[in-house]
Amino acid sequence: MLTIKDNKGQLLPEQKDRLAKVSVAAICDGLEKLGLVNGNALPGTFSNLGKSEQTVVGLATTVYAPEGSSLPLHLAMFTHSEGRILIVATDNYKESAYLGDIQTLIASKKQCQGIIIDGYVRDAATLEESDLPVYCRGIVPNRPNKKEVGGINVDITIGEVGIKNGDIICADKDGVVIIPQEILEEAIIASEEKEQVDLERRNKAENFDYMNAKNLNAYSSIMTKDLQEYIKHMK
Numbered sequence: 001m002l003t004i005k006d007n008k009g010q011l012l013p014e015q016k017d018r019l020a021k022v023s024v025a026a027i028c029d030g031l032e033k034l035g036l037v038n039g040n041a042l043p044g045t046f047s048n049l050g051k052s053e054q055t056v057v058g059l060a061t062t063v064y065a066p067e068g069s070s071l072p073l074h075l076a077m078f079t080h081s082e083g084r085i086l087i088v089a090t091d092n093y094k095e096s097a098y099l100g101d102i103q104t105l106i107a108s109k110k111q112c113q114g115i116i117i118d119g120y121v122r123d124a125a126t127l128e129e130s131d132l133p134v135y136c137r138g139i140v141p142n143r144p145n146k147k148e149v150g151g152i153n154v155d156i157t158i159g160e161v162g163i164k165n166g167d168i169i170c171a172d173k174d175g176v177v178i179i180p181q182e183i184l185e186e187a188i189i190a191s192e193e194k195e196q197v198d199l200e201r202r203n204k205a206e207n208f209d210y211m212n213a214k215n216l217n218a219y220s221s222i223m224t225k226d227l228q229e230y231i232k233h234m235k
Helices: 013-020 024-033 071-079 101-109 181-207 216-222 225-234
Strands: 056-064 084-089 097-099 114-117 134-136 156-158 161-163 168-172 175-179
Touching: 013 056, 013 181, 024 168, 024 175, 024 181, 056 071, 056 156, 071 084, 071 101, 084 156, 097 114, 114 168, 168 181, 175 181, 181 216, 216 225
Parallel strands: 056 084, 084 114, 114 134
Antiparallel strands: 056 168, 156 161, 168 175
16 A cells, blocks of 8 residues: 655745855755765765766655666656655665666656655666756666555655655755755755855865965965864874
8 A cells, every 4th residue: 555645845946046156065964964874865875877967956755666676766757746855765776777767757747846765767868868957867778566555745764864754855966965945045055055165165276376385384275274273284
């Protein structure tokens, strides 16, 4: 028996635009500053098969698809995917693919914003040409089963990260982070601040006069604070 709940959560267009302008690395650092362990990042094995290289931002529709069953995911595509990102927990199932080219086409036509699967997919050549971002752990040719298990918009966990219906997902080439709905505005501000700090450091590093630097202290303007402290203790 599947447990199915309605989509919920809110992401204003202005909030989405602000998040799309910062990197996932900056968002992760901002969330860590707010006290979330490891910046609420999913495990580092996720990679995007789609063509999009921009930061993907959207509301989460959670999908629990255990025992290799793709039924909850395929149902969610038809009923809960419009304007949302489907994020799928599988209990780390590795024996078959949850998604292929036909399902990706359906999700795209239903105006799904992206799919993130804690598992495997197939039809990789076609998925690589898709405009729909598809993040997964890898590729296998085996097809899934259709057991009536799992649920849609139930609480899920991927790695050490708990994810709820209506949380905000941000993903790019660096990976995937989850912003809890209840701290969305604080997370946006913290992410923007970190992005600005990184930009300033990058500019300093680009314009630094490396050839005329006489010692390590001369590099202090482009060093992180922890590195500066370490160098101080080297003396």
